[in-house]
Amino acid sequence: KAGVTQTPRYLIKTRGQQVTLSCSPISGHRSVSWYQQTPGQGLQFLFEYFSETQRNKGNFPGRFSGRQFSNSRSEMNVSTLELGDSALYLCASSGGTRGAQETQYFGPGTRLLVL
Amino acid sequence: DAKTTQPTSMDCAEGRAANLPCNHSTISGNEYVYWYRQIHSQGPQYIIHGLKNNETNEMASLIITEDRKSSTLILPHATLRDTAVYYCMIPSNTGKLIFGQGTTLQVKP
Numbered sequence: 001k002a003g004v005t006q007t008p009r010y011l012i013k014t015r016g017q018q019v020t021l022s023c024s025p026i027s028g029h030r031s032v033s034w035y036q037q038t039p040g041q042g043l044q045f046l047f048e049y050f051s052e053t054q055r056n057k058g059n060f061p062g063r064f065s066g067r068q069f070s071n072s073r074s075e076m077n078v079s080t081l082e083l084g085d086s087a088l089y090l091c092a093s094s095g096g097t098r099g100a101q102e103t104q105y106f107g108p109g110t111r112l113l114v115l
Numbered sequence: 116d117a118k119t120t121q122p123t124s125m126d127c128a129e130g131r132a133a134n135l136p137c138n139h140s141t142i143s144g145n146e147y148v149y150w151y152r153q154i155h156s157q158g159p160q161y162i163i164h165g166l167k168n169n170e171t172n173e174m175a176s177l178i179i180t181e182d183r184k185s186s187t188l189i190l191p192h193a194t195l196r197d198t199a200v201y202y203c204m205i206p207s208n209t210g211k212l213i214f215g216q217g218t219t220l221q222v223k224p
């Protein structure tokens with residue numbers, strides 16, 4: 001089975017721009033979660049999508065948004081980029097029936113640098 | 116999510132067993148203990164999970180105390196590639212994993 005894939009792997013943007021990151025879950029998985037990892041804050045939960053609906057949300061501003069398609073692929077968007085948005089963005093997929101109480105499979109991440 | 120406490124860092128000699136402890140005194144009866152690890156700049160990797168009984172898979176063993184207030188992850192024969200940050204977590208039904216600081220395991224030759 002192919003693992004979780006994320007594209008692009010690396011991205012450089014400037015302040016004020018917007019960015020869209022993509023995540024393809026493991027085949028058959030219906031839940032996709034997004035996390036932000038920075039040296040200062042560690043790994044923080046952004047949101048989770050299940051069956052095209054946002055099921056859970058972390059404490060991030062509205063500039064961070066996401067969506068999930070009928071094939072379970074997910075995208076997250078960050079608008080009006082700030083320097084502090086520079087981070088490794090990770091997505092994780094799981095079957096989806098038990099939320100975080102089931103094994104999460106993480107992708108390799110997208111490293112975003114905001115200049 | 117139930118709070119977990121782990122040592123900040125540990126060293127282990129290559130080829131020896133690495134024993135990583137985790138305290139989770141507020142765990143409730145139906146909550147699982149999960150272990151993940153993150154090798155530098157990669158996505159976290161699932162290792163093992165358990166509820167009450169000890170568990171073993173191809174990567175590690177998980178020993179959970181009878182009162183379930185603590186657990187130990189055992190890597191039986193640590194290699195240099197096991198150098199990573201190890202996270203012990205008690206996921207709840209909130210749909211999110213809360214990552215603490217984890218234990219940085221340094222395997223030394």
